[in-house]
Amino acid sequence: MLTDARLVAGKDLRLEYRSRVTLTQVLPFVVAIVLLFGFAFEPDADLLIDVTPGLFWMTVLFTAMLSVQRSFGVESSDGVADGLRLSGMHPAGIYLGKAAAVFLQLLALEVVLGLAVSLLYGTPIRGLGVLIVTALLATAALAGAGTMFGVLAAGLQGRETLLPLLFLPAVAPVLIAASQSFELALAGDSASGLRWSALLALFATVYVSFGALAFGPLLEES
């Protein structure tokens, strides 16, 4: 199963490396959102610093949707989905592989996003350890849930609109916990931030387990 996961993740990342969609399309999108938030609020006031955790995670949520859509977009052409089904790989392995690829791409984007936010909004970075732990766990939860909904919406008409409707409300708890954890860590209260991280660990476990179990049946005849 883990070998299958590594194969699928490697395939998705190699595709990404060769097409550079994340680099040339998703990354500029992230920067554009950071800018737009600045236009929407008063850039000089402290308001942006106060709402940085929320803006950061909202941006990650939108980006996660793009990544998931992309992740299943590449499977939709040339009968690749049939190929995956017939490959004999463990469905949970395929799921973990695709989720891992999304996870790694999101993490890379979050690093850039974090730098952009601290640079453009002037948010001072504190409690870096908690920030990193939170980012790892929340991203795992997002990638886990996103990949599950991705295969669910794959091949349906109107999947572009269906995926946000299913995915965004479902991961609202991740947004709450991750934003709270960031807020507390940035305010210097790392201990309380870690409590939210523990909650995120639970979410990630639940979402990834559910996704791994549901992926096989959902992949069939999709």
Added chain:
Amino acid sequence: MTAPTAASPGAPAHTGSNATRYLGLVVAGGMALLVALALVISPSSVEQGDAVRIMYVHVPSATTMYYGFGLCGFASAMYLWKRTEFWDLLAGAAAEVGLVFCGLALATGAIWGRPTWGSYWQWDARLTSTLLLFVLFTGYLAVRALQMDTAVRAKRAAYVALFAMIDLPIVHYSVDWWRSLHQEPTLARADPTIDGMLLFTLMTGMVVFTLLFVWLVMHRFRVEFLARRHETQGLAQAIEARRAEGAEPRARSLDLIAAEASTAGSSTEGLEATT
């Protein structure tokens, strides 16, 4: 609705049956009793005044919403196990009725909140997670509304419902924790000494709404069942009609072609061979 058809010999002719008719009468009588109790007979509350009367709709609506979503989750799990149309239809009917009551609970809650809290909306943990639940099940019904193979759709919808069920405690817990860190609970819980008449009215509301839920789900289930039969029957009829008209119009069009061909001075044998 329609008479039993060849496509579904055992299908009921309409959505009513004796059982649901009696149940409907009981619900109608119960509603009348509830209105009388809630608006006339029961006294207004000491703390909330007349605003308390909306609770007799609000609390039963919220409870019925949980029946609906709970039943949907259970039926979805049963569908994934048994893979029969019954559980799929039941899950859909329960979710639809549950969503209606969820909307009713939110609306009555907001109307109650205006005189009590001074605003229609508060970022209260329970309110917020109820609204999120509303959006989650809207997504579920969006999946059910897709035009595709019913078996595939049923399976995907069932997984969405199951995910919503698993997400429910997560949503509730995180929202609860989120709000409790920011503010003390704003609303005073129900009066410590509930007047006997208030309690009786509330209980009547619970019973009547539960029966109403059962009645609605049964009817919704049957409507959907007949709609599916109708769909299958429509397809069968269309195929039948095509077959029936197959021979005649083709003969006629061949005549036409033959006539054209003869005027053009060529034979129709080649055409007949190809058609």
